[in-house]
Amino acid sequence: MGTTGAGQGRRVGRPRAERRPASGLAPREELLAAAAELFTTRGYAATSTRAVAERAGMRQASMYHYVAGKEDLLAELLESTVKPSLAYARELLADDCAPAERRLWELCRADVELLCAGPHNLGVLYLLPEVRAERFAGFHAMRAELKETYRRLLATTGAGAALAKGELELRTDLVFGLIEGVILVHRSDPERPVSVFAESAADAALRVAGV
Known part of the structure; x- marks a missing residue:
């Protein structure tokens, strides 16, 4: 039986990229x-x-x-801005040996470093109307859990424990918004080392939190 029929000569397997840049990326x-x-x-x-x-x-x-x-x-780009910070946030939340103030500061610092590390400001993608679609439910769930970890860490600090529920929610919103917004400030001063910028942002976030 011949093999020249329609589709029988087609090669099966991974397609080869054409004119791929020499970046070394998959x-x-x-x-x-x-x-x-x-x-x-x-x-x-x-x-x-x-x-x-x-x-x-x-x-x-x-x-x-x-x-x-x-x-x-x-969806994958959006999730990449949250997933590493969320994994670290879970570790910090479970670490009862370190003071809550220190853990909150460390989460703020690490989150800023992640957001500012890449060559592009992926934070602007959060504002796209398309992100409200069901396809992005995974991103929203991860982001909500990350924000909740901020709230729980703040609540266990000395200052946070003294706050009423409504005030605690407000302080959490302010801290979380500050951390997500600092990428815009960093883009205006790209020569500043990310590590230095992240530490200063974490200091500012804790002042906003009242810690």
């Missing part, structure tokens, strides 16, 4: 890096899947072997 990571750049410079709505694929050095058809589409890329 194809999916290359797509995420391209999406981060384009979503934050051109805008999410204005960026096509073709543009992301071309920026990553592959054909648009090949892109779908690694991701389902733009929403898949956006």
Whole structure:
């Protein structure tokens, strides 16, 4: 029986990228890096899947072997701004040996370092109307848990324990908003070392918290 029928000569396996940059990244990571750049410079709505694929050095058809589409890329980028901080926050919350004030400061510092470490301001993606869609429920759940960890750590400090419930919620909102907003300040002063900036931001956050 011959093998020249329709589809029988097709090669099966992982598609090869075309004109891939010499970055050393895996194809999916290359797509995420391209999406981060384009979503934050051109805008999410204005960026096509073709543009992301071309920026990553592959054909648009090949892109779908690694991701389902733009929403898949956006969701992973958003989650990448929270997931490491959340994992660390869980560790800090479970560490009863260290003072709560120190643990809260350390969470603020680490969170700022994560948000400011990358080459692109992914924080602007939080404001996209598309992020309200059900596809991003995982991101919202992680972000909510991270914020709750901030609240629980603040509540166990000496100052936090004396606050009424409404005031505690307000202080948590202010601290969490400050930490997520500092990336805009850092972008205006990119020469300042991230570690120094993160420590100063953590100091300011604890003052806002009243600790």
